[in-house]
Amino acid sequence: MPAKDAQTQTEGFSAEERAAMKKRAAELRAEGKKGAKKADGLQAVLDAIAGMAPEDRALAERVHVTVTATAPELTPKTWYGMPAYANADGKVVVFFQDSGKFKYRYSTLGFQEDA
Structure with missing residues (x-):
């Protein structure tokens, strides 16, 4: 049998994926603090939208307006x-x-199964 080269397998997470995991860990720490408010979440969303490329920002702003108007019970x-x-x-x-999050060609609007 030929020996398998360990280098041909995956090299782990990309830099973008590691950055996303670090952001998620920070989000979980912030949620765990007492006194976390809806306003903090709203400001975090607005900051995330502001940090996007102009074409993605325009889409994200429309999604934000649509979701908050259609489903105000969502936080x-x-x-x-x-x-x-x-x-x-x-x-x-x-x-x-x-689209810039993980260097994809298109932006994505996704739904979790809890929807």
Whole structure:
């Protein structure tokens, strides 16, 4: 049998993926603090949208307006550094991933199964 080269397997997470995981860990720490408020989540979403490229920002702003107008019971928050909206249980049901996040060609509007 030929020996398998260990280098041909995956090399682990990319820099973008590691950065997203660090953002998620910071989000979880912030949620765990007493006194975390909806306003903090809304500001985090607005900051995430402001940091996007202009074409992605325009889409994200429209998604934000649409989701907040259509489903005001959803709470804005960030999820892996992306704008997201959670239900009353705190579970993300819809999120917006800009194309620059993981160097994708298109932006993504995603729904979790809790939706």
